[in-house]
Amino acid sequence: MDTGLLIEKLILASLLFVVSLGIAAYSTYFERKLAAWIQDRVGPDRAGPFGILQPIADGVKMFMKEDFTPTAADRWLFILGPGIAMFTALMTSAVVPWGTDISMFGRTIALQVADVNIGILFIFGIISTGVYGIMIGGWASNNKYSRFGAIRASSQMISYELAMGISAITIIMMSGSLGLNDIVKAQHGMNWNIFYQPVCFIIFFVCALAETNRAPFDLPECESELIGGYHTEYSSMKLGLFLFAEYVGMFVSSAVIAILFFGGYNFPGMDSFSGNTLAILSVVAFFSKIFILIFIFMWIRWTIPRFRFDQLMHLGWKVLIPLSIINMLVTGIVIAFNEGWIKF
Amino acid sequence: MSIELLTLIIGGLTIGAALMVVISKHPIRSVLFLIVTFFLISSLYILMNAQFLAIVNIIVYAGAIMVLFLFVLMLLNLNKESEPKTPKIVLISSVVASGILLLVLIAAFKDSIQLSHVHLPPEKNIGLVKNLGNLLFDKYIVPFEVSSILFIASMVGAILLAKREKPIID
Numbered sequence: 190m191d192t193g194l195l196i197e198k199l200i201l202a203s204l205l206f207v208v209s210l211g212i213a214a215y216s217t218y219f220e221r222k223l224a225a226w227i228q229d230r231v232g233p234d235r236a237g238p239f240g241i242l243q244p245i246a247d248g249v250k251m252f253m254k255e256d257f258t259p260t261a262a263d264r265w266l267f268i269l270g271p272g273i274a275m276f277t278a279l280m281t282s283a284v285v286p287w288g289t290d291i292s293m294f295g296r297t298i299a300l301q302v303a304d305v306n307i308g309i310l311f312i313f314g315i316i317s318t319g320v321y322g323i324m325i326g327g328w329a330s331n332n333k334y335s336r337f338g339a340i341r342a343s344s345q346m347i348s349y350e351l352a353m354g355i356s357a358i359t360i361i362m363m364s365g366s367l368g369l370n371d372i373v374k375a376q377h378g379m380n381w382n383i384f385y386q387p388v389c390f391i392i393f394f395v396c397a398l399a400e401t402n403r404a405p406f407d408l409p410e411c412e413s414e415l416i417g418g419y420h421t422e423y424s425s426m427k428l429g430l431f432l433f434a435e436y437v438g439m440f441v442s443s444a445v446i447a448i449l450f451f452g453g454y455n456f457p458g459m460d461s462f463s464g465n466t467l468a469i470l471s472v473v474a475f476f477s478k479i480f481i482l483i484f485i486f487m488w489i490r491w492t493i494p495r496f497r498f499d500q501l502m503h504l505g506w507k508v509l510i511p512l513s514i515i516n517m518l519v520t521g522i523v524i525a526f527n528e529g530w531i532k533f
Numbered sequence: 534m535s536i537e538l539l540t541l542i543i544g545g546l547t548i549g550a551a552l553m554v555v556i557s558k559h560p561i562r563s564v565l566f567l568i569v570t571f572f573l574i575s576s577l578y579i580l581m582n583a584q585f586l587a588i589v590n591i592i593v594y595a596g597a598i599m600v601l602f603l604f605v606l607m608l609l610n611l612n613k614e615s616e617p618k619t620p621k622i623v624l625i626s627s628v629v630a631s632g633i634l635l636l637v638l639i640a641a642f643k644d645s646i647q648l649s650h651v652h653l654p655p656e657k658n659i660g661l662v663k664n665l666g667n668l669l670f671d672k673y674i675v676p677f678e679v680s681s682i683l684f685i686a687s688m689v690g691a692i693l694l695a696k697r698e699k700p701i702i703d
Contacts, residue, residue: 266561266565305584306584306661306662306663307584307585307588307662310585310588310589310592311588313588313592313596314588314591314592314595314596316596317591317592317595317596317597317600318568318591318595318596320600321568321600321603324600324603324604324607325565328561328603328607336607339607340604340607340608343600343603343604344604346600347597347600347601347604350596350597367662
């Protein structure tokens with residue numbers, strides 16, 4: 190392996206790390222501003238102009254607080270929980286294609302850390318292990334509320350992974366590849382999957398809300414019933430990692446939705462650009478799609494009330510899974526017709 | 534670092550993690566070590582260039598089955614009092630018996646397994662998803678479909694078992 194590639198990937202990976210954390214930090218600020226706007230309040234406005242330094246103040250506050258471990262807690266697992274939550278949230282961005290190739294210092298640099306040929310499966314693998322952070326954290330706290338939160342989180346995630354996976358299979362059938370870069374390229378020229386698969390998009394979006402524990406599916410941390418859910422016993426930066434992981438997860442799942450349904454870095458009229466201009470514009474297009482999706486995530490949180498747990502299970506198992514299976518079957522039949530495999 | 538050395542290190546770690554599953558006292562820790570074992574096995578698959586197998590191993594075993602294991606263990610009230618007491622004599626006799634079994638196994642397999650027999654598949658890209666799919670849906674289509682029937686049968690069975698407790702109302 191040549192050293193240039195290694196350095197290039199290293200820089201890209203660390204850049205991604207910083208960008209993910211930065212976006213997650215500012216998501217907390219925009220979430221509060223948006224909540225204030227929807228509820229006709231002012232929101233945070235003390236730290237810096239328009240309260241723009243609020244995330245930094247929050248971060249400093251998190252670090253300065255006392256780091257408390259309950260006596261009856263399992264000490265190692267208590268530390269491991271938030272670590273796993275953050276790790277799995279950050280891992281997913283490794284396979285996301287952020288833009289077209291960029292040429293710099295006489296090299297063509299792909300704006301993707303790893304173009305593995307199983308990209309979407311990699312994302313699903315990481316998502317399915319993401320639940321461990323919450324489960325281990327909730328169990329190790331040795332608190333009834335925490336354990337309830339952990340059990341709710343795990344059952345919710347298992348239930349919604351199925352419908353999510355089936356709707357992703359539909360998209361894989363449409364593009365004929367598991368690699369995210371190929372899925373994006375297949376949607377070139379406004380052939381976005383949302384126009385062909387609106388039902389699939391709705392299923393996937395609802396499942397993404399549930400997988401990231403966002404309202405209206407935030408039952409694992411529902412304040413009115415469980416105090417704080419799985420992070421009841423956490424304080425200081427351990428709590429910060431849990432909260433942060435949620436926002437990083439929201440950023441990454443917005444990126445995945447943008448790739449699967451909104452053409453990733455494709456934008457209308459992209460054929461009239463080339464080279465580095467195209468690369469920069471594609472990154473900008475991709476990030477604006479992500480930001481719009483994050484906005485929708487927040488918008489939903491502040492307008493729709495929380496589900497009841499049995500309603501959640503009912504929606505997951507009896508509505509979304511059958512719907513996604515029917516959608517997949519219909520897509521399969523249509524593809525078979527188009528390819529001429531079935532004839533009457 | 535050569536691939537052989539890496540394989541050796543990961544293989545050793547896998548065996549260590551698998552041993553910890555048995556050794557660790559607490560069931561939750563056992564499950565966590567089992568998850569670590571699955572991840573290490575997946576990394577061995579990746580070294581053999583079988584990416585699809587590696588990620589499916591993680592999704593199915595580490596991501597789904599182990600979550601259910603952990604789920605059940607968290608619902609059980611496991612503590613020191615509820616642990617069944619094992620008499621000393623049973624412990625000693627089981628250690629002796631398994632030691633003898635290990636001895637017999639080593640004696641039996643000593644000549645049959647030679648390291649030269651273990652080799653990577655001749656075609657380097659055999660584990661990639663495209664080749665695997667072609668094999669599954671072409672050469673091995675009948676076993677593949679039969680296994681899917683088995684899956685459906687087990688799913689129906691599971692639903693039936695879960696539903697049996699309800700009284701029948703006409």
